[in-house]
Amino acid sequence: MTWLLLLQMSAVAQTGGGERLFAAQCAICHGQNGEGGRGPTLAQPVLPRAPDDAALTRVIRAGIAGTGMPGTRLNEAETQEIALHVRKLGQVAAAVLPGDVRRGEALYRGKGNCAQCHMIDRAGGTFGPDLSNIGLRRSPRHLRESLVDPSADVPRGFVWVRAVTNGGKTASGARVNEDTFSIQLRDSSGTHHSLWKTELRELRKELSKSPMPSYRGVFQEAELDDLVAFLAGLREAQ
Numbered sequence: 001m002t003w004l005l006l007l008q009m010s011a012v013a014q015t016g017g018g019e020r021l022f023a024a025q026c027a028i029c030h031g032q033n034g035e036g037g038r039g040p041t042l043a044q045p046v047l048p049r050a051p052d053d054a055a056l057t058r059v060i061r062a063g064i065a066g067t068g069m070p071g072t073r074l075n076e077a078e079t080q081e082i083a084l085h086v087r088k089l090g091q092v093a094a095a096v097l098p099g100d101v102r103r104g105e106a107l108y109r110g111k112g113n114c115a116q117c118h119m120i121d122r123a124g125g126t127f128g129p130d131l132s133n134i135g136l137r138r139s140p141r142h143l144r145e146s147l148v149d150p151s152a153d154v155p156r157g158f159v160w161v162r163a164v165t166n167g168g169k170t171a172s173g174a175r176v177n178e179d180t181f182s183i184q185l186r187d188s189s190g191t192h193h194s195l196w197k198t199e200l201r202e203l204r205k206e207l208s209k210s211p212m213p214s215y216r217g218v219f220q221e222a223e224l225d226d227l228v229a230f231l232a233g234l235r236e237a238q
């Protein structure tokens, strides 16, 4: 029994600390094999935000400010082990998406009317997040899920707020803070709004609900493939 346990432990040690650390700290957002999830796919030969080893180490240590990529508290050796593992994940052929980019773009502009709420290259609405580099930020799986089930992956604690002031001005966005007297939101363009509750005519809060409509049933499977291929290709450098 003890002997078996020891054997197992040494096997774990040999599979590499990087893999274990990755499973514990990164897989929740990047997928067990780096295939991506809420975070982008890491199983690709070139990482746009981490093109060389120094950049990769920096990203793992400090995260990417202003994004969903958090920093870590790993020591030097652990950071190197994870970085090595990430590079190993990248030694695969880039996944080829089944959809057609141009058909996807046509659906985006036409049937989906996505530009009503989203901007690409500074053109479009500001209600939803800017999608100019969504292909860098999210994996294909997450993109697909965003379309058919927008509320599935609204981050825990995310509260969508819509407020109307007595003067008739509307502000909607994610709740940043709230107390008895006031509420602070950040709208989809990144602007902060601080509002006194006594000055509001209406205050609506929706927990874990996305304000984006679901496109389940609106698009056929093949159309979803096309849209995902189009979105995954949006990689404008900032």
Ligand code: HEC
Pocket: 022, 025, 026, 027, 028, 029, 030, 038, 039, 040, 041, 042, 047, 048, 049, 050, 056, 059, 060, 064, 067, 068, 069, 070, 072, 082, 086, 136, 137, 138
């Ligand atoms: C809470 C979710 C989350 C966790 C945990 C997380 N990441 Fe990320 N990561 C993201 C998101 C989101 C991005 C995209 C940021 C952006 O550019 O908007 C990202 C981006 C990256 C990038 C840049 C990818 C590229 O295409 O250039 C690397 C590298 C990375 N993460 C590695 C890691 C590693 C290694 C870990 C574990 C130590 C980790 N991440 C943990 C969410 C996460």
Ligand code: HEC
Pocket: 108, 112, 113, 114, 115, 116, 117, 118, 127, 128, 129, 134, 137, 138, 143, 146, 147, 150, 151, 154, 188, 210, 211, 212, 213, 215, 227, 231
């Ligand atoms: C009525 C406004 C509205 C329309 C129309 C709309 N969206 Fe959205 N979308 C949003 C909002 C708001 C969010 C942010 C909340 C969330 O993540 O669900 C969002 C989120 C997303 C995300 C996830 C972004 C991320 O950072 O993970 C993607 C991808 C997306 N939309 C693509 C589309 C596409 C493609 C279409 C058209 C087929 C579309 N949206 C139509 C409002 C809209």
